[in-house]
Amino acid sequence: MAATGTVLVVDDDPAICVVVGEALRRQGHKVKIAGSIRERTALMESFSPDILITDVMLPDGDGLDGVAEIIERKPDLNVIILSAQNTLNTAIRATEKGAFEYLPKPFDLNELTRAVADALGHRSGGADASEQGLPHDGLPLVGRSPAMQEVYRTIARVLSNDLSILVLGESGTGKELVAEAIHSLGQRRTRPFVAINMAAIPRELIEAELFGYEKGAFTGAQARTAGKFEQAQGGTLFLDEIGDMPMEAQTRLLRVLQSGEVTTVGGSKPVRVDVRIIAATNKDLPRLIEDNRFRQDLYYRLNVVPVSLPPLRERREDVILLARHFLDRAAQDGLPRKALAEDAAQLLMAYHWPGNVRELQNIMQRLAVLSRENVIAADMLRHALPLDAVPADHAAPAGQLAQAVREWTKRQLGVGLGQANPQLHDNLLAVIEPILLQETLASVDGNQIRAAGLLGINRNTLRKKLTDYGLDPLQLRLSD
Numbered sequence: 357m358a359a360t361g362t363v364l365v366v367d368d369d370p371a372i373c374v375v376v377g378e379a380l381r382r383q384g385h386k387v388k389i390a391g392s393i394r395e396r397t398a399l400m401e402s403f404s405p406d407i408l409i410t411d412v413m414l415p416d417g418d419g420l421d422g423v424a425e426i427i428e429r430k431p432d433l434n435v436i437i438l439s440a441q442n443t444l445n446t447a448i449r450a451t452e453k454g455a456f457e458y459l460p461k462p463f464d465l466n467e468l469t470r471a472v473a474d475a476l477g478h479r480s481g482g483a484d485a486s487e488q489g490l491p492h493d494g495l496p497l498v499g500r501s502p503a504m505q506e507v508y509r510t511i512a513r514v515l516s517n518d519l520s521i522l523v524l525g526e527s528g529t530g531k532e533l534v535a536e537a538i539h540s541l542g543q544r545r546t547r548p549f550v551a552i553n554m555a556a557i558p559r560e561l562i563e564a565e566l567f568g569y570e571k572g573a574f575t576g577a578q579a580r581t582a583g584k585f586e587q588a589q590g591g592t593l594f595l596d597e598i599g600d601m602p603m604e605a606q607t608r609l610l611r612v613l614q615s616g617e618v619t620t621v622g623g624s625k626p627v628r629v630d631v632r633i634i635a636a637t638n639k640d641l642p643r644l645i646e647d648n649r650f651r652q653d654l655y656y657r658l659n660v661v662p663v664s665l666p667p668l669r670e671r672r673e674d675v676i677l678l679a680r681h682f683l684d685r686a687a688q689d690g691l692p693r694k695a696l697a698e699d700a701a702q703l704l705m706a707y708h709w710p711g712n713v714r715e716l717q718n719i720m721q722r723l724a725v726l727s728r729e730n731v732i733a734a735d736m737l738r739h740a741l742p743l744d745a746v747p748a749d750h751a752a753p754a755g756q757l758a759q760a761v762r763e764w765t766k767r768q769l770g771v772g773l774g775q776a777n778p779q780l781h782d783n784l785l786a787v788i789e790p791i792l793l794q795e796t797l798a799s800v801d802g803n804q805i806r807a808a809g810l811l812g813i814n815r816n817t818l819r820k821k822l823t824d825y826g827l828d829p830l831q832l833r834l835s836d
């Protein structure tokens with residue numbers, strides 16, 4: 357049977373206290389509740405819990421303040437942090453304070469009861485990760501989706517060790533940024549961060565780049581040159597697109613990782629190197645291993661701690677946060693501050709982002725530079741996004757349109773019943789068709805052939821309709 361213990365739950369939301377308290381009591385734990393830091397301090401003395409579960413934002417202060425001191429006084433205590441400020445900063449602060457676990461809100465109750473059971477089995481306090489005075493401002497990673505929370509928790513856990521990390525994700529998902537964050541927040545932050553992209557270097561030069569070369573090792577090698585390993589001495593080496601590394605270079609890399617020594621191309625004297633390795637790929641490495649294009653033993657060496665960055669379309673809740681972040685950044689760089697209109701935000705959420713965060717960043721930067729308005733509207737955005745990639749209007753707008761047509765028709769019928777020739781069909785088309793034609797033409801810079809293609813009608817038909825509606829194609833092009 358699982359161990360039971362005493363738990364102090366600190367949260368100013370009574371609903372959370374009740375639900376968590378009940379769940380823990382059902383597991384056999386003895387539970388007390390506090391709603392503020394003041395109450396927490398009092399109960400720490402009188403109740404002396406085995407586990408402290410505390411929220412961060414409390415009415416009388418920051419719940420993380422004082423946690424390190426509490427643990428120092430009571431090293432057997434395990435602390436679980438709950439927080440709705442789901443940022444990398446909070447995850448790292450929680451880890452630094454010596455917290456046993458950090459659970460971003462909303463959390464899964466099962467996860468919490470499991471964390472409590474784990475903590476009771478653990479009871480080591482974890483005070484080793486005490487205050488390190490890490491720089492917290494300007495932490496680069498933005499996003500509050502559950503997937504990013506998992507990334508933050510992993511990052512926080514690897515800062516105080518040198519385990520090899522394998523960052524997985526499509527292009528533009530932020531793999532390099534994660535590597536930089538691990539380096540710049542970790543214990544090697546005062547040493548170099550060196551990145552090398554296997555896909556960007558000619559295959560025959562990869563070994564020379566990585567391990568360095570001696571004078572005369574090959575044509576053009578005019579002097580001994582240190583490779584990336586030596587340049588990263590004491591710091592972090594980021595091996596980007598590792599799936600593109602040739603097999604021979606993989607063999608050599610594995611040898612370096614096993615021995616901790618590098619021998620330059622053409623050299624014979626090994627040099628000791630101390631670097632943390634962070635590798636990244638958008639390829640399916642197990643598949644490459646099956647195809648004999650990636651060494652399994654190297655994979656195991658690199659994949660000690662995997663970090664997965666899902667594509668942006670699978671964490672849509674981060675899109676608006678990121679978009680605003682990039683607009684803020686543009687404003688910090690001296691561009692006019694732009695806001696995002698509600699319809700533009702919806703369009704951003706609906707788009708599928710094949711280029712992930714990089715694509716979003718580029719679009720927001722472009723809009724910050726080019727748009728003359730202070731508020732970025734959907735129309736503007738539609739021009740910046742690849743047209744064929746903007747999802748066909750979703751069910752909701754189509755439903756609204758249908759409803760509008762229904763109401764219009766009913767109203768016209770009411771008015772038109774007394775008329776000899778109400779011409780409802782032509783009247784409705786005269787309302788909606790010019791808009792359809794204008795918007796489509798504007799989206800392709802007035803190009804009638806492309807517009808006709810998008811509309812699915814013949815070009816001559818388009819031209820005739822434009823004339824019938826009195827829409828001057830030249831005017832359309834200029835007004836766009």
Ligand SMILES: Nc1ncnc2c1ncn2[C@@H]1O[C@H](COP(=O)(O)OP(=O)(O)OP(=O)(O)O)[C@@H](O)[C@H]1O
Nearest residue numbers: 496497498499526527528529530531532533713714
């Ligand atoms: N979570 C994030 N918060 C803020 N900026 C981000 C985030 N993720 C990515 N970016 C930004 O998006 C751009 C692309 O990120 P990055 O270069 O790290 O992606 P990558 O996965 O390494 O791409 P590739 O595989 O193409 O090298 C960078 O400018 C980075 O700063």
